[in-house]
Amino acid sequence: MQKSQNKKHNILYSVCASLFIYGYCSTVTFGAPSVDYIQSQINKHDINIHTQNILSTIFQPKSKASFNDSNTASTEIWGRVRSRLNLGQAQTGQPLLQRHIRSFSQHQDYINKVIKNASPYFFYILEEVERRGMPSEIALLPIIESDFNPHTLSNKGAVGLWQLMPTLGRIHGLKQNASYDGRKDVYESTKVALDHLQYLHKRFNGNWLLAIAAYNCGEGRLQQAMRQNKSARKSTDFWALKLPKETTHFVPKLLAFAAIVKSPKQYGVVLPAIPNKPVITRINTGKPIDIAHAAKLVDISETQLRRLNPGHKKSSTNGAPFHLVVPIHHADTFKKKVPSTTVTQKAASTSSSTKETAKVKASIKETAKVKATTTQAKTKSSKSASSDVSVVSKAKGAGTSKAKVVHVVKRGESIPKICKKYKVKVSTVLANNNLKYSSIIQPGQRIVIKAG
Numbered sequence: 001m002q003k004s005q006n007k008k009h010n011i012l013y014s015v016c017a018s019l020f021i022y023g024y025c026s027t028v029t030f031g032a033p034s035v036d037y038i039q040s041q042i043n044k045h046d047i048n049i050h051t052q053n054i055l056s057t058i059f060q061p062k063s064k065a066s067f068n069d070s071n072t073a074s075t076e077i078w079g080r081v082r083s084r085l086n087l088g089q090a091q092t093g094q095p096l097l098q099r100h101i102r103s104f105s106q107h108q109d110y111i112n113k114v115i116k117n118a119s120p121y122f123f124y125i126l127e128e129v130e131r132r133g134m135p136s137e138i139a140l141l142p143i144i145e146s147d148f149n150p151h152t153l154s155n156k157g158a159v160g161l162w163q164l165m166p167t168l169g170r171i172h173g174l175k176q177n178a179s180y181d182g183r184k185d186v187y188e189s190t191k192v193a194l195d196h197l198q199y200l201h202k203r204f205n206g207n208w209l210l211a212i213a214a215y216n217c218g219e220g221r222l223q224q225a226m227r228q229n230k231s232a233r234k235s236t237d238f239w240a241l242k243l244p245k246e247t248t249h250f251v252p253k254l255l256a257f258a259a260i261v262k263s264p265k266q267y268g269v270v271l272p273a274i275p276n277k278p279v280i281t282r283i284n285t286g287k288p289i290d291i292a293h294a295a296k297l298v299d300i301s302e303t304q305l306r307r308l309n310p311g312h313k314k315s316s317t318n319g320a321p322f323h324l325v326v327p328i329h330h331a332d333t334f335k336k337k338v339p340s341t342t343v344t345q346k347a348a349s350t351s352s353s354t355k356e357t358a359k360v361k362a363s364i365k366e367t368a369k370v371k372a373t374t375t376q377a378k379t380k381s382s383k384s385a386s387s388d389v390s391v392v393s394k395a396k397g398a399g400t401s402k403a404k405v406v407h408v409v410k411r412g413e414s415i416p417k418i419c420k421k422y423k424v425k426v427s428t429v430l431a432n433n434n435l436k437y438s439s440i441i442q443p444g445q446r447i448v449i450k451a452g
Helices: 002-024 035-044 049-058 078-082 095-105 108-118 122-131 137-146 166-171 186-203 208-217 219-231 245-262 291-297 302-308 328-337 350-377 379-385 415-422 426-432
Strands: 280-284 323-327 342-345 390-394 403-408 446-450
Touching: 078 245, 095 245, 108 137, 122 137, 122 186, 137 186, 137 208, 137 245, 166 186, 166 415, 186 208, 186 426, 208 219, 208 245, 280 328, 291 302, 291 323, 291 328, 302 323, 323 328, 403 415, 415 426, 415 446, 426 446
Parallel strands: none
Antiparallel strands: 280 323, 280 342, 390 403, 403 446
16 A cells, blocks of 8 residues: 555656656747646546645746636736636637536646746737737637747747747848747747738638638648538538648637636636736847846846747857847846847837828838839839839729839848838738738739739
């Protein structure tokens, strides 16, 4: 009897140690040990409920505050998330959704873990989602994609919180080299992921469930499934489509976690608190800097600083963007010790968005003026020059002064390169020209930058 009891304790300690190492390891991981595996080990060896509670405490955030009903304080973030959860209300009767709600609600330890992982980044991501007018479910998507672990690497090569493939990253101009992988950079990858989701949302006529499904399996695969259903005179609703198994579960998992966030008390879940304020900020160092030295300057461990900067692969920022993410309460200290630094982004705000939009519009307007002048000056030689210049024309119709900006593709150009030139979003140009992310453009092709 004593030997059996000791065996149980040894197994429990082994499981705990494995989880502890995973939770605090700062090296690249290839996916967390699954919740089902952990639970199977507990059940297999008949570990009792009391000892299971030990596991639940391993991933508890340091904050003791938590939320298990909808009446949350304004200083915490979950009430804010609930106010913009819009996708699951009409889907609650779906059997697959209910199945995943039960699965999540039975694993409080997993919920503790992913929320702890999310806590440094969640405020920033939610701010970006709200700024773009997207539903709160989108801010929860990294939970399903990566357990909010920026080091997660899929067997297909997708990386980071948002599980971006290399090609998608390159299309959006994300730097990926021996020193830096922008797909792991929380700020840069979030921008790309949200741009892509907004593009898919528009592509699938404002249907978020289809957009999220396409994000997972690819727009081509989703369109194929929709065409098959149309041919068979079946619904093209997400729930009616024949999709890869992963995608079939991907959307219900997201909606299930959102349902638990919306009504945690109903499902017997406690949501660990996340402050409703920024906890990190990104600083432009203006030059390469050694990460260990930077950690000393802000008086934090190198391990902690590296956790906040998973995009940087080397010991310094040389060969990578000259920015570092630091805890917000250390930002002033860092700026004082490295005078050339500037805070580039705490979290997006409506005012910054307005300024950015105005800058883009002004840039396009200025480009239109310059190109219009160029076109008029080169009328006599337009035939020979047409493949090398952007064309600007007035929109047809009396009383209108809107300019239509059209770029003629030159050899070696790509959509991201063209978009960078005009300072416009890739998703906007793709939508204007009915192109896909996988579309190939040819020299001489006319690309509408701004519709008249």
